[in-house]
Amino acid sequence: MPDSQPQTIVIASGNKGKxxxxxxxxxxxxxxxxxxxxxxxxxxxxxDGRTFEENSLKKARETSAFLQVPVLADDSGLCVHALDDAPGVYSARYAGEQATDAENNAKLLREMEGMEQREARFVCVLSYVDAKMGxxxxxxxECEGMIQQEPSGEHGFGYDPLFYVPQLDKTFAEAAPDEKNQVSHRARAFMKMKDYLAAQIGKPSP
Structure with missing residues (x-):
């Protein structure tokens, strides 16, 4: 079991990029x-939740209950307008339960072949749970963008090579990590969470 030092937060994910x-x-x-x-x-x-909120809270609750430390969990995904917001909560397993990022990207491009409407958004729901404190x-x-016709860039993970962000004039995979963290869905959720974390964990918010 991890120590319960209040400055420690466990991220309920095995995704190294996340x-x-x-x-x-x-x-x-x-x-x-x-x-x-x-x-x-x-x-x-x-x-098995039907929404990002359900999955995010479930991961945080169950992980915090087991480890007995504060846990931060996110559920995030890509919502493509022309595909009725698919892949959505199934983003990580769009091409199958054990699908690679490349396989998911390839399926998305196949599904969107010939489509002119390519607007999409990344969504992140971030949940903090401290089971000991209740x-x-x-x-x-959220971050709005467009789905490119082909992958571009070497950074990031998931659908980043396909997700073009007008604000950056590049895909997430072309952006340096500090650039992405200025506008990404995860960064925007974190900015909303930051003051709450500071109050809960006793760290001053800068």
């Missing part, structure tokens, strides 16, 4: 960030 983004956002504030790979004994949470809080962040 954990790295949270480290970039949180460590400058003085927090120690760990991810699920640090706790192989933690049970895998079945993401506290929980959830926020939502």
């Amino acid at each position: 954990i790295a983004e949270f480290k970039t956002l949180l460590e400058p504030l003085g927090y120690t960030i760990k991810g699920l790979p640090d706790f192989p004994e933690a049970p895998e949470v079945v993401e 506290t929980e809080h959830a926020v939502r962040g």
Whole structure:
């Protein structure tokens, strides 16, 4: 079991790219960030919710209850307007339960072949749960963009090579991490969460 130092937050994810983004956002504030790979004994949470909110809170609640430390969980995904907001909560497994990022991207491009309407948005619902204290809080962040005809860029993960952000004039995968963290759905959700975290964990908000 991890220690219960209040400055430690466990990210309820095994995704290395996602954990790295949270480290970039949180460590400058003085927090120690760990991810699920640090706790192989933690049970895998079945993401069977119909919304980002349901999945995010479920991951945070179950992980915090097991580890007995504060947990931050997110459920995020890509919502393509022309596909009735698919892949949505199924973004990570769009091409199958064990699908790679490349396979998911390839399926998305096939589904959108010939489509002129390519508007999309990334959504992130971020949930904080401290089972020992009986506290929980959830926020939502979104980033609007367009789906490109082909992948571009080497950074990021998931659908980042296809997601063009007009504000950056590049895809998320072409953006440096600090650029992405200025406008991303996850960063926007985090900015809403930051003051709450500071109050709960006793760290001053900058």
